[in-house]
Amino acid sequence: MGLLIKNAIIVNADKQESKPQDILCHNGKISNIASNLPPEDHTIIDAAGKKVLPGLIDIHTHLRQPGREDKETIETGSRAAVKGGFTSIMCMPNTNPVIDNAMVVEFIIREAVRVGLCNVYPIGAITKGQQDGELTDMAELKAAGCLAFSDDGKSVINSRLFRLAMEYAKMLDVLLIEHCQDPLLTAGGVMNEGVVSTRIGLKGDPGIAETVIVARDIETAHYLNARVHLAHMSLKRSCELLRFAKSQGIKVTAEACPHHFTLTDEACAGFDTATKVSPPLRSKEDVAAIKQAIADGTIDCIVTDHAPHTKEDKEVGFDGAPFGMIGLETSLGLVMTELVHAGIIDLSKMVDKMSSTPARIVGLANKGAIRTGFDADITIIDPDREWVVTKEGFVSKGKNSPFIGRNLKGRVEYTICSGKVVYQA
Amino acid sequence: MTWKHKHLLGLQDLSRQDIELILETAKSFKEVSSRDIKKVPALRGKTVVTLFFEASTRTRISFELAAKRLSADTLNIASNVSSTSKGETLLDTARNIEAMNVDAMVVRHSLSGSVFILAEGLKCSIVNAGDGCREHPTQALLDMFTLQEKFGRIEGLKIGIIGDILHSRVARSNIWGLTKLGARVTVCGPSTLMPRGIEQMGVEVCYDLKKVLKDSDAVIALRLQKERQQDKFLPSMREYSRLFGINQAKLNEASSHLIVMHPGPTNRGVELSADVADGKQSVILEQVTNGVAVRMAVLYLVLGTKTE
Numbered sequence: 001m002g003l004l005i006k007n008a009i010i011v012n013a014d015k016q017e018s019k020p021q022d023i024l025c026h027n028g029k030i031s032n033i034a035s036n037l038p039p040e041d042h043t044i045i046d047a048a049g050k051k052v053l054p055g056l057i058d059i060h061t062h063l064r065q066p067g068r069e070d071k072e073t074i075e076t077g078s079r080a081a082v083k084g085g086f087t088s089i090m091c092m093p094n095t096n097p098v099i100d101n102a103m104v105v106e107f108i109i110r111e112a113v114r115v116g117l118c119n120v121y122p123i124g125a126i127t128k129g130q131q132d133g134e135l136t137d138m139a140e141l142k143a144a145g146c147l148a149f150s151d152d153g154k155s156v157i158n159s160r161l162f163r164l165a166m167e168y169a170k171m172l173d174v175l176l177i178e179h180c181q182d183p184l185l186t187a188g189g190v191m192n193e194g195v196v197s198t199r200i201g202l203k204g205d206p207g208i209a210e211t212v213i214v215a216r217d218i219e220t221a222h223y224l225n226a227r228v229h230l231a232h233m234s235l236k237r238s239c240e241l242l243r244f245a246k247s248q249g250i251k252v253t254a255e256a257c258p259h260h261f262t263l264t265d266e267a268c269a270g271f272d273t274a275t276k277v278s279p280p281l282r283s284k285e286d287v288a289a290i291k292q293a294i295a296d297g298t299i300d301c302i303v304t305d306h307a308p309h310t311k312e313d314k315e316v317g318f319d320g321a322p323f324g325m326i327g328l329e330t331s332l333g334l335v336m337t338e339l340v341h342a343g344i345i346d347l348s349k350m351v352d353k354m355s356s357t358p359a360r361i362v363g364l365a366n367k368g369a370i371r372t373g374f375d376a377d378i379t380i381i382d383p384d385r386e387w388v389v390t391k392e393g394f395v396s397k398g399k400n401s402p403f404i405g406r407n408l409k410g411r412v413e414y415t416i417c418s419g420k421v422v423y424q425a
Numbered sequence: 426m427t428w429k430h431k432h433l434l435g436l437q438d439l440s441r442q443d444i445e446l447i448l449e450t451a452k453s454f455k456e457v458s459s460r461d462i463k464k465v466p467a468l469r470g471k472t473v474v475t476l477f478f479e480a481s482t483r484t485r486i487s488f489e490l491a492a493k494r495l496s497a498d499t500l501n502i503a504s505n506v507s508s509t510s511k512g513e514t515l516l517d518t519a520r521n522i523e524a525m526n527v528d529a530m531v532v533r534h535s536l537s538g539s540v541f542i543l544a545e546g547l548k549c550s551i552v553n554a555g556d557g558c559r560e561h562p563t564q565a566l567l568d569m570f571t572l573q574e575k576f577g578r579i580e581g582l583k584i585g586i587i588g589d590i591l592h593s594r595v596a597r598s599n600i601w602g603l604t605k606l607g608a609r610v611t612v613c614g615p616s617t618l619m620p621r622g623i624e625q626m627g628v629e630v631c632y633d634l635k636k637v638l639k640d641s642d643a644v645i646a647l648r649l650q651k652e653r654q655q656d657k658f659l660p661s662m663r664e665y666s667r668l669f670g671i672n673q674a675k676l677n678e679a680s681s682h683l684i685v686m687h688p689g690p691t692n693r694g695v696e697l698s699a700d701v702a703d704g705k706q707s708v709i710l711e712q713v714t715n716g717v718a719v720r721m722a723v724l725y726l727v728l729g730t731k732t733e
Contacts, residue, residue, distance in 0.1 A: 194621055194622050195623075195625040195626075197620070198620035198622050198623050198625075198626065199597070200537060200538065201538075201556075201557050201558030201559030201597060202558075271537075271541050271542070315514065315516070315542075316514055317515065317538065318537065320536070
């Protein structure tokens, strides 16, 4: 027996179907898509009135395990992911120990399988211990299951080492993901440098800390004819550099996070440490530019940068609090509300940014579309269902969200991973 | 006009009327300090704690004297606990003190915005004695009080603020307060210590000290922290002093009615030469005197509303 989704309006990246169809999932795969499939002994989900999307894929999340299980675990992070409609997530290597050896990769995969909610793909570190000194054994890490590499949380500042990493990643055909931030320019900044930081006396992180690394990486990718993926773009100027690079055929892709197209640095004016994030919340012009870049394809995908922290870690004042906010459970709602219902992108484009392109970029060949033979990873949403973000509603261990109290339109109803219902609203 | 605020966290949150009420109230308290018996019973039975996480002599003493002259009981706590050190957080420390039934806490802390954490987490009144680079409201109030005494008004005055604007809570509070009261403020200092977008706070930026001295009714010279040179904001203290230090020669080119202010303590020879600091255009000691009166007014108003 399998899982039969009846009356499904399927939304793929290339088009939204006009007529409802039935989707049969069997042995973890989508085995048939047709109208009026017989119920037989299948488990039935009626998707009438809903939209049926390929499972969402987040290529940028933090699960904190191993090391900071008080902030999040693979289990609680997986639960948050499926609640947010994600069937595959990629976790960043800034754990303790760092994901720089096969044992940690194997541990995470094994634990994720035991939890059994969604696919978890560890991202390997580019440098050992993320120390900007020596490259990790990328081939071994790839063999253990790493599809991508990053020193997320910081850039590879040594430009020669970064060049070598890019050459090596090209040989192995794995993705290199760069967190663009020059720490010498950031110089201890805790929010965007601008009129708000000036007004409230917090140390500013200037936009050039991001853009100089964006420019460096683009040039390196051009020189080596290699590809690079730039994490959480936050600035208008970064989008302009990306647009130029893409017009030249340079193999650069980029992502943006919901908070960077829904909040400005004005949100920091009340000293709410949930708004402290890296890269920081920027200006109104930047928010508008990120939306535009998502719509015109300059930004390839939307990620969460889910970064859970404990209340104790966050309540020490703005300067001392760690960077990061949670995002897995609010991402779909924010994208639906601020981009889809706002008319900036349509549902197909959303699927492209949150499932199909992420799958293509990291090389998940059987994911990112609802198609016969593909993995049965499916997210069913009610696009018009309104809900309010509450602290109590989060299943993540982290409650550090600046969106608490916000009304959102568009909610996950079912999350199906490998043909199994892993979340139901 | 009545006072409605439980706390004084900054001048950003106050209206022009609020500020004028404080200055008016301070006038009568200044008279108290000049009496033979320098005490009134206004806050008898109230407890005021000064909680300072940064070194300070004059501000803390000024607050303590202000509270004592209002007959409040006072307690001074100096703490070396930094925000990042493990263990007890700022809020924990303050909650423990409050548990002993304190009516007002006068707080100085190195983190911008730290007073908001306390105002949200505690029941007593919070008076900000300086939070990070954000605000130092009573300093700006005493500066305004002094200006009003000297010129009889603040509306229309041209005020220069000279020095490290980027790191200065005194500058920020003065900008909020002076612009609300209709003064024209020009900030002047090294470009590396001029925060981005400062014009949007309603001030002009000028890098020419001589011009600012010539155009102003009063200048407020800010203290330059020695660390700024280590952090490479400045080539040297000597170079700073050459461009932005106020000496008698530069002052001679300005109008003779210009007054020179400084929040103290001064680095003599850096932001002010000794002859200027002690000269007839300096009102530095009057500022210190007025500080007590202004802080009496603030404590009186803040604690007065709470009992209603």
